[in-house]
Amino acid sequence: MDQFRYVGIVIGLSSGLGMLLFGLTTIFLVQRWKRDVQKKLRRKYFRRNNGLLLEQLISGDENASERTKIFSLEELKRATNNFDPARILGRGGHGTVYKGILSNQHVVAIKKSQIIREGEISDFINEVAILSQINHRNIVKLFGCCLETEVPLLVYDFIPNGSLFESLHHDSSNMVSLTWNDCLRIASEAAGALCYLHSAASISIFHRNVKSSNILLDTNNAAKVSDFGASRVVPIDQTHVATNVQGTFGYFDPEYYQTGQLNEKSDVYSFGVVLLELLIRKKPVFTAESGMAESLCNYFLLEIRSRQPKEIVAAQVLEEANEEEINGVASLAEKCLRLKGEERPTMKEVETTLQQLRMNRTNSSQVDRAVEYEMQGHQSMAMSLAGRTYHVTSQRSQNACYSLEQEFLASASLPR
Numbered sequence: 001m002d003q004f005r006y007v008g009i010v011i012g013l014s015s016g017l018g019m020l021l022f023g024l025t026t027i028f029l030v031q032r033w034k035r036d037v038q039k040k041l042r043r044k045y046f047r048r049n050n051g052l053l054l055e056q057l058i059s060g061d062e063n064a065s066e067r068t069k070i071f072s073l074e075e076l077k078r079a080t081n082n083f084d085p086a087r088i089l090g091r092g093g094h095g096t097v098y099k100g101i102l103s104n105q106h107v108v109a110i111k112k113s114q115i116i117r118e119g120e121i122s123d124f125i126n127e128v129a130i131l132s133q134i135n136h137r138n139i140v141k142l143f144g145c146c147l148e149t150e151v152p153l154l155v156y157d158f159i160p161n162g163s164l165f166e167s168l169h170h171d172s173s174n175m176v177s178l179t180w181n182d183c184l185r186i187a188s189e190a191a192g193a194l195c196y197l198h199s200a201a202s203i204s205i206f207h208r209n210v211k212s213s214n215i216l217l218d219t220n221n222a223a224k225v226s227d228f229g230a231s232r233v234v235p236i237d238q239t240h241v242a243t244n245v246q247g248t249f250g251y252f253d254p255e256y257y258q259t260g261q262l263n264e265k266s267d268v269y270s271f272g273v274v275l276l277e278l279l280i281r282k283k284p285v286f287t288a289e290s291g292m293a294e295s296l297c298n299y300f301l302l303e304i305r306s307r308q309p310k311e312i313v314a315a316q317v318l319e320e321a322n323e324e325e326i327n328g329v330a331s332l333a334e335k336c337l338r339l340k341g342e343e344r345p346t347m348k349e350v351e352t353t354l355q356q357l358r359m360n361r362t363n364s365s366q367v368d369r370a371v372e373y374e375m376q377g378h379q380s381m382a383m384s385l386a387g388r389t390y391h392v393t394s395q396r397s398q399n400a401c402y403s404l405e406q407e408f409l410a411s412a413s414l415p416r
Helices: 002-048 051-059 062-067 073-079 118-131 164-169 180-200 254-259 264-280 296-303 315-320 323-336 347-412
Strands: 069-071 088-092 095-101 107-113 142-146 153-157 204-206 215-217 223-225 232-234 240-242 261-263 285-287 293-295
Touching: 069 073, 069 153, 073 095, 073 107, 073 142, 073 153, 118 142, 164 215, 164 264, 180 204, 180 215, 180 223, 180 264, 180 315, 180 323, 180 347, 204 264, 254 261, 254 264, 261 264, 264 296, 264 323, 264 347, 285 296, 293 296, 296 323, 323 347
Parallel strands: 069 142
Antiparallel strands: 088 095, 095 107, 107 153, 142 153, 204 232, 215 223, 240 261, 285 293
């Protein structure tokens, strides 16, 4: 009886172990199958995203190969803790940006774009290849990309101080406080970056989404133009390109909206709105006293007809900027916002105007410091002379007192 019981226990244990082994083997095979499927899918996306072409383009350019890397999806998953929502830096019309830390501790921003049409993939790869060659101090550096997902991921250098929009419009102690000097410099730097994209790069690039939230600030509050998800590359011999109308409400070029023809003056119009934000410190679309939403552009163009620019600028600007600077930036913004693109200045002209305003301010400050120094010198000299006069006068007074005293003592000692 005990022998049969023992045999039953052995059979039961064997069956259990067999089932456990079968289950573990099944799980292992299923996981391996899933990994194989994922690898095949990533290879499929890599090929569909023209990864081989991009590798050739990058490897064919020594400078680009030094600056741009093609990441695997696993690398970026580890960098973002599997795209943890806590790592999200921001969301926009073209995707979500995550903060990532690479294996070498380099901090990056990883942009996970929204679905785009398959026909746009080649344009995307072309843009990545071109952006990998851009090396401008005021443009966010493209660090690399990942092509193993349905929509390629872009990896940029991480910019720590947030955006110009946040600094201007968010009332938070964590935001960077910008002086008028900072604002003029940031505007000049951003204009220089856009000018470079329009005319200095090997192929013209129209940003198509210029706005204060796409002007980032580094540790020194230097401007870094970012977000090229909507950008379009244009051959050097063309002045415009026909595209689906895209942009951000409040910064939108009305001429581009009507014609569908994107050109460099569309970026100029949007930059004009950024200048208004710096002057008036209102959002591109703000809530008026009536409670209705109002366009900052329309508000400015209407008010400027009957009032002086200094009467509508923000209190901080009025306190820190002189009237020449206020009028200069207001006039420049008005030119940028003209309805006809041909009447707007180029970004080079915008940059030159802003640089001149900065130079005038610097020279004015130097003159003020020289005058102040000279006044301090005159005051010091006057005090020194006053001190000497007091010393001489005091000495004379002491000598006079001494003589009278001596005379009195001398006269007292005479016989009577």
